[in-house]
Amino acid sequence: MSSTVEHLDRGPLGRDELAALVARDIPPGSFVNLGIGQPTTVADHLPAGSGVVLHTENGMLGMGPAAHGDEIDPDLINAGKIPVTELPGASYFHHADSFAMMRGGHLDVCVLGAFQVSERGDLANWHTGAPDAIPAVGGAMDLATGAKQVFVMMTLFTKDGTPKLVPECTYPLTGLACVSRVYTDLAVFHIGPGGVTVAETYGTSVAGLASRLEVAVRPLGQQP
Amino acid sequence: MSSTVEHLDRGPLGRDELAALVARDIPPGSFVNLGIGQPTTVADHLPAGSGVVLHTENGMLGMGPAAHGDEIDPDLINAGKIPVTELPGASYFHHADSFAMMRGGHLDVCVLGAFQVSERGDLANWHTGAPDAIPAVGGAMDLATGAKQVFVMMTLFTKDGTPKLVPECTYPLTGLACVSRVYTDLAVFHIGPGGVTVAETYGTSVAGLASRLEVAVRPLGQQP
């Protein structure tokens, strides 16, 4: 049985390293949706020939990299409204079909950012809950609910040191028990029926993480 | 206000005359589904330039006449599985989209055969209810429920003289209160909230019909 890899001889992961780590864990040939913002950068780290097919919820499978210069076509954008390109084997469909694809469980992986993830895999990533915030959900709830696996990318702590992996989300929820993996600067967590396990650490140890989190975390292979 | 036209100087309508009568009452530019069997013949009587667009529930708008000889293409058939042709401006779509079009109330008229129609417009046309009959509904219920107007074509009496326009259907129902007009060999009936009115008669009179039907029928323009 595999056990937790503790990278103690280095510091936390940078944003690019984190994106590369997520890319490494996406199985070849997967159908994947990368959320707006940091998750989008995962595409840059998918190995050539991986056969990963990217979905964008505004109606496309087979999305290519961002468009530059003459490639820019106002009719070809991603969910973040950034001009993108089309790969061979692409297809277009309307919004109801695009979200049917998502809601129906056909996407293998989606990668999302988060404000908080709970130890049961509850996700909060759409609304700070601040009284003056204008709520805006976009496709976040559909993605969280629909993909076979939801990977979250986030820093493990807020700037003031508050953990974002929590016993219960305090921010408004996006989805219940939907997150299976959490990729952070300090560690990769797997969330399952038995709770939270630590797959890898960066610049810290499992014990070090445990001391800073309210969530019970255990090394890979250790029974709950 | 218009009143009932009694054609007493002639016999009942023949099948072709009946089809022509239905065709006359389909407004120009309508989107129409013609059911399997006798209703299909209505197409032959639509005037050139009527702009009527035919829908076939197996996934096509803009269906043309039956295909003959070299025109026959096994991939192009109507709901009765008869080879047909394609008119300019046609489009193809899958079954869920085709029945969404129907169920969503986008078809102006559908024309169906019937075993019985009740005075409230209930339709029975899919099943004799005989204990050894194998039930088979096809698209009959979807058509009855979905079109803005349902026209029925049938003989007014069975071969043994039993009326098919009845107070209550005794055959299993296809749809409730869905039929707005009934075209028969002997008369054209309009069904509305006020009951059944006779628009035209052929080879008989309103009084003659009334004497043979259990349903109360009244001339056009007469209050119930």
Place this chain on the structure above:
Amino acid sequence: MTAVFTDPEEAVAGIADGSTVLIGGFGMAGMPVQLIDALIRQGATDLTVVSNNAGNGDTGLAALLAAGRVRKMICSFPRQSDSWVFDGLYRAGKIELEVVPQGTLAERMRAAGAGIGAFYCPTAVGTPLAEGKETRTIDGRDYVLEYPIKGDVALIGAHVGDRMGNLVYRKTARNFGPVMATAAALTIAQVHHVVETGELDPETVVTPCIYVDRILDLSAAEGSL
């Protein structure tokens, strides 16, 4: 039968105060800008607008909002970097907002077009957007009951139309157009140009003509300006 217009004013004639207006587009892709501008000039007010976003910058939907014509927005993502018009109205309490998850928004309009009375949707279960909604567990999974969103009018952008009203779209500008076309009593599409009936390949038509009431031919409209 579909009517083809070259004058945007004529294309939007008759839209009543109090209408629910479905407006296509995702960002600027598929946004029916000329129809929205014509709607502003047409003057209909007290509108409920259904669109993915709540306007960008100062043009198009944002201008309709700024003109005070919209009573309520139903959308998935009002808050954007350049949604200052909506933001201001919302914070001033001058506009009502219903936030709907993007896929549920599309599916509710599809349901309206497809004659579905309501549907059990897994999205938003356990979240604030499911509050007050009926829920049900089916085969061990929880669902929220969602109702159709029907439009009095849809304003959409497509790529090419034919004289009968068949439409094709281009790339991700397809987005909400085909769904909104099915969900409104009156569908008005602006297209880059109109071709003769029979020129579109029947296999590739995305919106069949039955869903399209009026087409605004931008190639003719622009030439006439």
Place this chain on the structure above:
Amino acid sequence: MTAVFTDPEEAVAGIADGSTVLIGGFGMAGMPVQLIDALIRQGATDLTVVSNNAGNGDTGLAALLAAGRVRKMICSFPRQSDSWVFDGLYRAGKIELEVVPQGTLAERMRAAGAGIGAFYCPTAVGTPLAEGKETRTIDGRDYVLEYPIKGDVALIGAHVGDRMGNLVYRKTARNFGPVMATAAALTIAQVHHVVETGELDPETVVTPCIYVDRILDLSAAEGSL
């Protein structure tokens, strides 16, 4: 990732006894005859088959029925002039039958593919096919609650596929194929020929590759016979 086969036996390998098999086609248009024949040779039994009809003549689905492999048919229209195989089994009490209105059949499969838990459908209200089903009045109209039909396997016929699994259809042979492809855990499509990835116009793909697990290339299969 989609696998392309030239051997029908390989294309249907692994279909388990007791599976629910969705079979495309309306009449012979879109009927995946070669896949059905391969399924007969493959031997899976105790099947539930979902298809618009219940077999014609003595070949294809009728042959599968005649071989005694089907426990239950879910279809809209079993009774046809040439459905003697089904008729005989049914009258002998050797096969179960669930009759579903054609549009509800399509919509129940769409729901399965689209993650909808159930939907309120106006079709069949007040008829024997609504007996025992939950009903509800919404906005003054009556509806029946209908549940998804999910397949373990879908066997469909399309016109052309590419190596990634994207499919296009031809004329009314499209019928149930695109819907069934979304509703099954394993979708197997037979196509007249396979082209290289990139040869299909992305605007015209009807079934995106995500829904297709295996393709049987009939042009190669026929050449090899």
